[in-house]
Amino acid sequence: MEGERRASQARSSGLPAGGADGDSPGGSAPFPGSSGSSALLQAEVLDLDEDEDDLEVFSKDASLMDMNSFSPMMPTSPLSMINQIKFEDEPDLKDLFITVDEPESHVTTIETFITYRIITKTSRGEFDSSEFEVRRRYQDFLWLKGKLEEAHPTLIIPPLPEKFIVKGMVERFNDDFIETRRKALHKFLNRIADHPTLTFNEDFKIFLTAQAWELSSHKKQGPGLLSRMGQTVRAVASSMRGVKNRPEEFMEMNNFIELFSQKINLIDKISQRIYKEEREYFDEMKEYGPIHILWSASEEDLVDTLKDVASCIDRCCKATEKRMSGLSEALLPVVHEYVLYSEMLMGVMKRRDQIQAELDSKVEALTYKKTDTDLFPEEIGKLEDKVECANNALKADWERWKQNMQNDIKLAFTDMAEENIHYYEQCLATWESFLTSQTNLHLEETSEDKP
Amino acid sequence: FEMEPDCCPDWSAVARSWLTVTSASWVQMTHNNFWLKKIEISVSEAEKRTGRNAMNMQETYTAYLIETRSVEHTDGQSVLTDSLWRRYSEFELLRNYLLVYYPHIVVPPLPEKRAEFVWHKLSADNMDPDFVERRRIGLENFLLRIASHPILCRDKIFYLFLTQEGNWKETVNETGFQLKADSRLKALNATFRVKNPDKRFTDLKHYSDELQSVISHLLRVRARVADRLYGVYKVHGNYGRVFSEWSAIEKEMGDGLQSAGHHMDVYASSIDDILEDEEHYADQLKEYLFYAEALRAVCRKHELMQYDLEMAAQDLASKKQQCEELATGTVRTFSLKGMTTKLFGQETPEQREARIKVLEEQINEGEQQLKSKNLEGREFVKNAWADIERFKEQKNRDLKEALISYAVMQISMCKKGIQVWTNAKECFNKM
Numbered sequence: 033m034e035g036e037r038r039a040s041q042a043r044s045s046g047l048p049a050g051g052a053d054g055d056s057p058g059g060s061a062p063f064p065g066s067s068g069s070s071a072l073l074q075a076e077v078l079d080l081d082e083d084e085d086d087l088e089v090f091s092k093d094a095s096l097m098d099m100n101s102f103s104p105m106m107p108t109s110p111l112s113m114i115n116q117i118k119f120e121d122e123p124d125l126k127d128l129f130i131t132v133d134e135p136e137s138h139v140t141t142i143e144t145f146i147t148y149r150i151i152t153k154t155s156r157g158e159f160d161s162s163e164f165e166v167r168r169r170y171q172d173f174l175w176l177k178g179k180l181e182e183a184h185p186t187l188i189i190p191p192l193p194e195k196f197i198v199k200g201m202v203e204r205f206n207d208d209f210i211e212t213r214r215k216a217l218h219k220f221l222n223r224i225a226d227h228p229t230l231t232f233n234e235d236f237k238i239f240l241t242a243q244a245w246e247l248s249s250h251k252k253q254g255p256g257l258l259s260r261m262g263q264t265v266r267a268v269a270s271s272m273r274g275v276k277n278r279p280e281e282f283m284e285m286n287n288f289i290e291l292f293s294q295k296i297n298l299i300d301k302i303s304q305r306i307y308k309e310e311r312e313y314f315d316e317m318k319e320y321g322p323i324h325i326l327w328s329a330s331e332e333d334l335v336d337t338l339k340d341v342a343s344c345i346d347r348c349c350k351a352t353e354k355r356m357s358g359l360s361e362a363l364l365p366v367v368h369e370y371v372l373y374s375e376m377l378m379g380v381m382k383r384r385d386q387i388q389a390e391l392d393s394k395v396e397a398l399t400y401k402k403t404d405t406d407l408f409p410e411e412i413g414k415l416e417d418k419v420e421c422a423n424n425a426l427k428a429d430w431e432r433w434k435q436n437m438q439n440d441i442k443l444a445f446t447d448m449a450e451e452n453i454h455y456y457e458q459c460l461a462t463w464e465s466f467l468t469s470q471t472n473l474h475l476e477e478t479s480e481d482k483p
Numbered sequence: 484f485e486m487e488p489d490c491c492p493d494w495s496a497v498a499r500s501w502l503t504v505t506s507a508s509w510v511q512m513t514h515n516n517f518w519l520k521k522i523e524i525s526v527s528e529a530e531k532r533t534g535r536n537a538m539n540m541q542e543t544y545t546a547y548l549i550e551t552r553s554v555e556h557t558d559g560q561s562v563l564t565d566s567l568w569r570r571y572s573e574f575e576l577l578r579n580y581l582l583v584y585y586p587h588i589v590v591p592p593l594p595e596k597r598a599e600f601v602w603h604k605l606s607a608d609n610m611d612p613d614f615v616e617r618r619r620i621g622l623e624n625f626l627l628r629i630a631s632h633p634i635l636c637r638d639k640i641f642y643l644f645l646t647q648e649g650n651w652k653e654t655v656n657e658t659g660f661q662l663k664a665d666s667r668l669k670a671l672n673a674t675f676r677v678k679n680p681d682k683r684f685t686d687l688k689h690y691s692d693e694l695q696s697v698i699s700h701l702l703r704v705r706a707r708v709a710d711r712l713y714g715v716y717k718v719h720g721n722y723g724r725v726f727s728e729w730s731a732i733e734k735e736m737g738d739g740l741q742s743a744g745h746h747m748d749v750y751a752s753s754i755d756d757i758l759e760d761e762e763h764y765a766d767q768l769k770e771y772l773f774y775a776e777a778l779r780a781v782c783r784k785h786e787l788m789q790y791d792l793e794m795a796a797q798d799l800a801s802k803k804q805q806c807e808e809l810a811t812g813t814v815r816t817f818s819l820k821g822m823t824t825k826l827f828g829q830e831t832p833e834q835r836e837a838r839i840k841v842l843e844e845q846i847n848e849g850e851q852q853l854k855s856k857n858l859e860g861r862e863f864v865k866n867a868w869a870d871i872e873r874f875k876e877q878k879n880r881d882l883k884e885a886l887i888s889y890a891v892m893q894i895s896m897c898k899k900g901i902q903v904w905t906n907a908k909e910c911f912n913k914m
Contacts, residue, residue, distance in 0.1 A: 287732075288732055291728075291729075291731075291732045292729070292732065295725055295728060295729040298721070298725045299722070299725055299729075302718060302719075302721045302722055302725065305718050305721075306715065306718050306719065309711060309714040309715045309718055310715055312711050312714070313708065313711035313712055313714070313715055316704065316707045316708045316710075316711050317708055319704050320701075320704050320705065320708055323697065323700055323701045323704060324701070326697055326700075327697040327698075327701070330690060330693040330694065330697070331879075331882075333879045334879060334882055334883060334886075337883055337886055338886070341886055341889070341890070344890070344893075348893075438735065438736055438914065441736070441914070442736070442739075442911055442912070442914040445743070445907075445911040445914075446908055446911040446912060449904045449905075449907045449908035449911055450908060452900065452904040453900075453901055453904045453905055453908065455900075456897045456898075456900035456901045456904065457897075457901060459893065459897045460894060460897035460898065460901065463890045463893045463894045463897065464894060466890050467887065467890050467891070467894070470883075470887055470890075
């Protein structure tokens, strides 16, 4: 009993711990989607073979919790349960740490590509070792994403950075581009690790741990190209049929997603534009200070004043540079990630609709008794379950996603505001000290009453 | 956002002590001029007018109202004594007159005729109200500079400019000043050929060239910086609109988003006032850009006088030599007379005597002239240099003030920025 309970807690504990950075609902409230997680369990047992492993993982995981050195004490009483719940907010309970770094160029006769080093540190039992180092290229990330989408069609899979940026003529091997991509890939993997369900996905584990040749052979085992194509055709066909019975809450969700997508795209454009304008302002300011130095060469009596003005302008210039880099680190990547998320969400909605459409078409067929309908009730039962699981999975993940989004956006904009405040404070200090020195000079010159 | 009262002086008070008052100024007039009391001059209004020009074609122009007030000593009350309308071309006429009659004075420049160093938001149109407003201030400044100049303030034409609306133009033209003006060609010629100008004036010329070049450069870059700054602020305004639309679909984040958006709008619109203030700073620099030309005008006059002097001296020297040759009978220099004498025979002693007499008279005259030219030249140099020293002190004071006012503007801009972003941050925090 205790073990089971802990299992479901372990599952649902993934939600707050893995969710927003330390900003999770507290102890007493029921874990969001905790009922959903048991449904998740069931759904995945029904659907896919891989989750057999996940189930085993759970029991292992639960036992691991007992022996886990991070967990402060064995919960025996409600009070100590609450204590444990509190500790779950701390990052200590995270048991999978991933970094993406060291981009390297590889040249073969056919192509040139970049690989990234991925280091994984973990205390989970199902991993053979506690530390792994592998190299992966963008294609591998694409594969992983595809597998996750396949396995969890109605979960919100984190977005990958785009293939390449056409506008701005950024080459694939441009340093800035590679660095931006590296950061985004790092985010991608960490978001998966933080996701209560995705973190236990088998393909994810293989991605993090397998050697290059192991990965290639594993990749080949997946459903063939033709069957993948078949799925796509069905998806397109069903989306063209349209969904007649989309439940109210998903209509709302869809509306939100459409509007959100519009707004976040606009914000992305605005933010990029601000960066561009700040850069151009910086470029002009760089030229502005030195002119005052030039001028001071022909003005004996104004040399000091002019030189001081020049140095003030230069300091403000540096402050602008700092503001720009703050913007590009804190705000732009976050906004852009949510642009990609919004596209992702539309895909998720489509997939959910498609699952429902499958059920609807079978129900329709049964109603009109078109073909041999003996097997239908059983099939329909299965499909109904499938729809219910898909919907519940999405609902739970939706709440989690919204919470994350709120926190991420809030943090990003707060950072931006902070950067601007800091910028203006620095400039203010610079000019005020200039005025002070001028006033002091003036007082010395007039030299009547000294304070 | 608290600031320690002790370590942060009241900058507005500091600014007041540094900045000149631009709208009106007290002018103390000495006796021996047309003003017996303290006066206040202001260019208080500008008005669009249409009329017919010299070629009887319809034109639109702007007229400026000049008001003069005399101030009672005792209670400081001012009484409007004169009020008339003038257009820009009349100001130009006044200045051209002053340039001719006071060549040793660094005559204050007029504000620019056409808008230059324009950045994209600023209009280059002469009829644009902002341009007209800035020109109004510039014209007032011009009159105040003249009125506070110890010598120029006593000029009668200036007095009439402020007091006699009708017929003033005819009065100026009757002085015949246009005829007295040096021709540009003559001046150019002198500049190239003068041998020994006063070194101080040569240096001054170089200085004025440098001043003009560096201020032009500064104004150009400043205009570009202003353009960019405008862009940064205005783009933030877009956040306001989008946040507002987004807030409609958000339950928890909605309020924070909405109010943050409002602050973004405030931020975006704050740049208009900031840049308007900066434009006044640019105008202060522009005045000194145009002063450079006034400096060069004085240098040119010196070169002209010096060249004149050198030519007169040269002429005198050659006449003296001619005289000597005639007297002693030796011919050292080529002369047409000498050649014809050789060809057509010697002249009679009487003829030679007559020629020597004429030359001696000319030499006398020449020596007188040279003496007076020398005197004139020295007077000019003395007076011009005195005014230049006065100008230098004025320039140093004014430019320092301008730079300090620039700092004050930057401080104000920073404070506004801090306030807006602090408010925005609070809103973001509430999301």
